[in-house]
Amino acid sequence: MRSDSKQELERVQRELKTLKEISELVTSFIDLESLLQHIVLSVSKMMETDICSIYLIDKMNRLVLFATIGLKPDAVGKLKLNLGEGIIGYTSQIGEPISVFRSDTHPQYVYCPETGEHGEYSMLAVPLKRNRKSFGVICVQTYQGRIYTADEITFLSTIASQISGAIRNAQLYNEQKKTLKEISKLYETAHALSRTLELNKILKEIVKSSGEILEAPFSLLQIIDVFSDKFLKFQHGFGNNQLPIEVDDLINRIYSQISISKRPEWVDDISIELSDPFHACLLIRSLLSVPIIISNQVVGTISVFNKENRDAHYSQESERLLTILANQAAVSIQNARLFDTVRMNEKQLMDMKDQLLRAERLVAVGEMSARVAHEIRNPLVAIGGFARRVYEQQEEGSEGQRFLRIVLDEVARLEKILHEILDFASPAMPNLQPGDLHQVLDDTLMMIHESCMKNDIRIIKNYEARFSLIYVDYSQIKQVFLNLFQNSMEAMEKAGGELKIHTYQAPAERGKGNRVIVTIRDTGCGIQEKDQAHIYDPFFSSKPKGSGLGLPITHKILTAHEASIHLVSREKLGTMVIIEFPLYQDQEGENHGSENPVD
Amino acid sequence: MGPRILLIDDEKNIRLLYKDELVKQGYHVYEAGSGLEGFDIMKQNPIELIVLDIRMPDMDGLEFLSELRKTNREIPVILCTAYDQHKQDLSSWAAERYIIKSSDLTDLVKNVKDLLPI
Ligand SMILES: Nc1ncnc2c1ncn2[C@@H]1O[C@H](COP(=O)(O)OP(=O)(O)O)[C@@H](O)[C@H]1O
Ligand SMILES: [Mg+2]
Numbered sequence: 001m002r003s004d005s006k007q008e009l010e011r012v013q014r015e016l017k018t019l020k021e022i023s024e025l026v027t028s029f030i031d032l033e034s035l036l037q038h039i040v041l042s043v044s045k046m047m048e049t050d051i052c053s054i055y056l057i058d059k060m061n062r063l064v065l066f067a068t069i070g071l072k073p074d075a076v077g078k079l080k081l082n083l084g085e086g087i088i089g090y091t092s093q094i095g096e097p098i099s100v101f102r103s104d105t106h107p108q109y110v111y112c113p114e115t116g117e118h119g120e121y122s123m124l125a126v127p128l129k130r131n132r133k134s135f136g137v138i139c140v141q142t143y144q145g146r147i148y149t150a151d152e153i154t155f156l157s158t159i160a161s162q163i164s165g166a167i168r169n170a171q172l173y174n175e176q177k178k179t180l181k182e183i184s185k186l187y188e189t190a191h192a193l194s195r196t197l198e199l200n201k202i203l204k205e206i207v208k209s210s211g212e213i214l215e216a217p218f219s220l221l222q223i224i225d226v227f228s229d230k231f232l233k234f235q236h237g238f239g240n241n242q243l244p245i246e247v248d249d250l251i252n253r254i255y256s257q258i259s260i261s262k263r264p265e266w267v268d269d270i271s272i273e274l275s276d277p278f279h280a281c282l283l284i285r286s287l288l289s290v291p292i293i294i295s296n297q298v299v300g301t302i303s304v305f306n307k308e309n310r311d312a313h314y315s316q317e318s319e320r321l322l323t324i325l326a327n328q329a330a331v332s333i334q335n336a337r338l339f340d341t342v343r344m345n346e347k348q349l350m351d352m353k354d355q356l357l358r359a360e361r362l363v364a365v366g367e368m369s370a371r372v373a374h375e376i377r378n379p380l381v382a383i384g385g386f387a388r389r390v391y392e393q394q395e396e397g398s399e400g401q402r403f404l405r406i407v408l409d410e411v412a413r414l415e416k417i418l419h420e421i422l423d424f425a426s427p428a429m430p431n432l433q434p435g436d437l438h439q440v441l442d443d444t445l446m447m448i449h450e451s452c453m454k455n456d457i458r459i460i461k462n463y464e465a466r467f468s469l470i471y472v473d474y475s476q477i478k479q480v481f482l483n484l485f486q487n488s489m490e491a492m493e494k495a496g497g498e499l500k501i502h503t504y505q506a507p508a509e510r511g512k513g514n515r516v517i518v519t520i521r522d523t524g525c526g527i528q529e530k531d532q533a534h535i536y537d538p539f540f541s542s543k544p545k546g547s548g549l550g551l552p553i554t555h556k557i558l559t560a561h562e563a564s565i566h567l568v569s570r571e572k573l574g575t576m577v578i579i580e581f582p583l584y585q586d587q588e589g590e591n592h593g594s595e596n597p598v599d
Numbered sequence: 600m601g602p603r604i605l606l607i608d609d610e611k612n613i614r615l616l617y618k619d620e621l622v623k624q625g626y627h628v629y630e631a632g633s634g635l636e637g638f639d640i641m642k643q644n645p646i647e648l649i650v651l652d653i654r655m656p657d658m659d660g661l662e663f664l665s666e667l668r669k670t671n672r673e674i675p676v677i678l679c680t681a682y683d684q685h686k687q688d689l690s691s692w693a694a695e696r697y698i699i700k701s702s703d704l705t706d707l708v709k710n711v712k713d714l715l716p717i
Contacts, residue, residue, distance in 0.1 A: 374654060377681045377700060382612035384702020389619065411702050419699070422681060 032167065036067035039163055044069050044140060047152060051121070051141035055081070055088055056128075056167070063088055063137060065115075070141065072116040079114045086110040091125040092134045097157060099124045099148040103141070122146035124153065126160045128167065138163065199336035203234045206329050207302065211236045213325070214318050216304035218284070220251065223292060223300030223333060237305075251303060254289045259298040264290040264319045288315070290322045292329045299333065302326050373421045380418070384411035413545070420549040424538060430473035430560045434584040437468040437516060441501060444481040448489065456496025457489060465503040465516045470581040476557045483550040484520050484577050490543065491524025491575060498523045506580055514583040521576040527569040535567060601625045602715050603645060607637040607663065608652040608679070613700075617650065620704050625717050634658035634666070646674060648715045650707070651694070653680040668693050675714045677707070 036054050044052035051070030055063040058080075065071070065079035084093045090108040091098045100106045100123045125139035138160050203221055211219035218237035225232050254265050267287040289303040302322055387407045394401035445459060452459055488499050499522050506515035527535060527542075534540040536555050541548030551567075558565050562582055569575040604626050608614050611632070618628045629644060631637035635658060640646070649667075653660035664676060678694040696710045 374681055378610045378613055381700050381702045382610070382616055385616040385620075385704060386612075388702060388704075389616075408702075415701060418681070 033067065036163075036167070037069075039138075039159070040067045040069045043138070043156070043159060047140050047156070049140035050143050051117075052139070053141075054128075054136060054138050054163075055092075056136040057083075057092065057134070063092055066136070072114065075112075075114040075116070079112055081110075081112075086112065087123060088125055088137045088139060091127050091139070092137050095127050095129060095132075095134045097124065097126040097153050099153060101145045101147060117141070120145070122148070124148040124156060126153070126156045128160050128164050130164050135164075136167070199332060200234075202332045202336070203232075203329060204236075206325050206332070207234045208236045210302050210304055210322060210325050213321055214288075214304045214306070216306050218305040220303045220305075221292075221300065221329065222251065222255070222303075223329075247305075250287060251289070251301075254287070254303070255301055258289060258291045258301055262291050262293060262296075262298055264288060264323065266315065288318055288322060290319065290326045292326045292333070294330050294334055300329070302329065373418045376414075377418055380411060380414055384408060384415065387411065417547045417549070420547050420553065424549050424553045424556065430476050430557065432471040432473055432561070434469050435472040435474055435477075437465070437470050437472075437503065437518060437581060438463050440472060440474060440477050441481060441503075441518065444478050444485065445501070447482065448485050452489065452499065455489060455493060457492050458496075458498045460498055460500045462500070462502045465505050465518075467505060467514065467583055468503060468516055469584040470516060470563075471561065471584055473557075473561070477561070480554045480557050480579075481520075483554045487550060488520060488522035488524055488575065491522055491526070494525075497574075513585060515580050516583055517578060517580050519576055519578050521574065523574045526571040526573050526575055527567070528571055532567075532569065601627045601717060603627050603629065603647045604711065604715070605629045605631060605637060605640055605644075605646045605649045607631045607634060607649065607655075607660070609633060609655040610652075613652070617704070617707065620708060621711065624708060624712070626711070626715075634660070634663035637663065638666075648711065649674060649676045650711070651676055651678055652700075653678060664693050677710050677714070679707075 040052040040054055044050070049070075051068070053068035053071055054066050056066045058064050061083055063081040063083070063085075065076050068076060071079075081089045083089055087098060087100060087103060087106055087108045087110075102120050103109050103123045104111075104120050106123075121141040121143055122145050123139055123141045125137050127134040128136035128138060138156065140156065203223070207219050207221040210221070211217070216237075219235070220238075221234040222231045224230075250267060254267060258265050265288075267289075268285075284305045284307065286306045287303060288306065289301045291298045292300040292302065302325055304318070304322065306318075384407075387404050391401060391404040391408060394404060441461075441463075445461075449459070485499065492499070499520070501518065501520055503516060503518045506512075506517050508514075531540075531542055535551050537548070538552045539548040555565060558579065564580045566578045567575060568578065602625075604621055606614050606617050606621075606628055608617070609632055614630045614632075618630060621628050629640050629646065631640050633655060637649070637651075651660045651663060658666075660678060660680075664678070667674070667676070675695040676693070677696040677698060679698055679700045681700055695714055698706050698710055
């Protein structure tokens, strides 16, 4: 009895020591992994077992090996048992301790090769419980058969209840850590927002954060582009891969739902196999999509694709976080639009200043050149006229005739320049009538058709504009297109190329009426960077025989038509001219565009 | 003698050029270096067509034209100019034709023949 009491005392002392140790651990360790690792160590030492392991139930309701001493360390996180599976699973399911002399004889036994165990081990497994609900299992095992005493069972149960609290704390801590991570992510996002006002970048950042914060493998942000009425999509986790059609369908379906409900929406129980960027297949189980709302209008959604099913806690949190991000997206979209408007106004102002300067310069140059032109005109007419007389008197094919031909050609060139100068200096006011842009284009193209053929230049027409009726002074606009076509042809003189003419409706813009755009694109030599600022200067020409008046005249005529012109050019690649005409409208503001059948 | 044309231009060489061409075509050509000179010639000769330059010192072509139309509405006038801006000038409407001066006289000859066939 005495020795029994002594033994008993020693055991109690040991137990108390272990419990003290563990409670110390519980308060000193807030990091779950290392806490559990220490617990299994202490328990196996105290109970003189070969193995001690802790399993915790994850979100998917599986028991995952969390910490172990004695089993293969790399089984941690990998060994997963379903509820009820194996003795561990069974323990968790019934919520009572189970002690087994030899585990492989137990009816619930399952062999798990990951652990490296053999099966004939003894086992005492005790459920970890909180609010009567089991959330894990702690178990000890010995290589030899062993009968666990009632005291030992009570001891492990005491430890189990001790560590429940600790695990709860650690989990709370982890969640806090996660929240901290989220908050800092949100902060980073907000920071990114202020750092750059470029919407695309911000939206990419937001969609990335959404995925990271919600630990979703894929996330997607889509917004309606006000100009094109098409979706702009930003994705994260898909790499640059195209979204699978079924995902696209799903997103569109939920988008229409959300645009009505204006609330977060879930899709459960989807099981779509998605190839992730690393070409491993991932199973998507649920989808959460929240609206991006601007002035009470749904303008887009952020969606996250979860690997997990939705559960009450998770879903509430997710909705909250994703909504914060959606609000951020909304704010940035608004800011960007505001910024765009400001930038646009600024640009318009600059353009206006430019045009004013140009106009002033033109007036001065115009007056000057008109005077000079007049002075030169008469002598030139006389020179040319008499040369022609003499030319006609020369013998056919004589040297005199050849030389006079040169004189006549040069005079013709000078006269053409004079005509351009005078035209430029005081062009007739346009006589604006409704006319079809496509008709003017076709008529002008007719004029250059032959010389294009000769110079190996292919004309490609793409008249997409359905409304093409504009106010035109037919002959002046013909002059405009002729100037531009000529420039393109001259740019492609050496090697031939393509002359593309494309018309289309301009996207709607506030404060502007309906407009039609024509672009003229060539694959010619392009304009050197240093020349680009001067192309509208009268007399600026990079060509040995150029008058340098084509573009200034063109500009002047277009301005009188309230049309705008822009040139985009890359050296050696080609040039594109973009002209925007206001459409002809009647008093009611109705379009009277000659509507072309779309084919 | 062919149909009578009066050429009014302050540039002697232009007159020479036009006259040479028109005479070759079978017309009888009178020359005037100014508007006033032109009125003088008209008083003495039955002119059937006037070829009139716009830019001239003293009295320019348009002034001549409006003065002329006060007394004579019948005689056809061809206005010659360096550019077509004057089309917008109402007084130029009083002329029958309007041509751009050029070393190539085809246009001139064509218009003269139109208004005054031989
Ligand atoms: N399509 C074009 N491709 C390359 N250069 C061009 C083109 N259009 C205009 N340019 C450049 O702009 C200059 C000015 O053009 P323009 O005013 O038409 O005068 P010009 O054709 O008589 O030189 C050209 O000399 C050329 O350098
Ligand atoms: Mg040109």
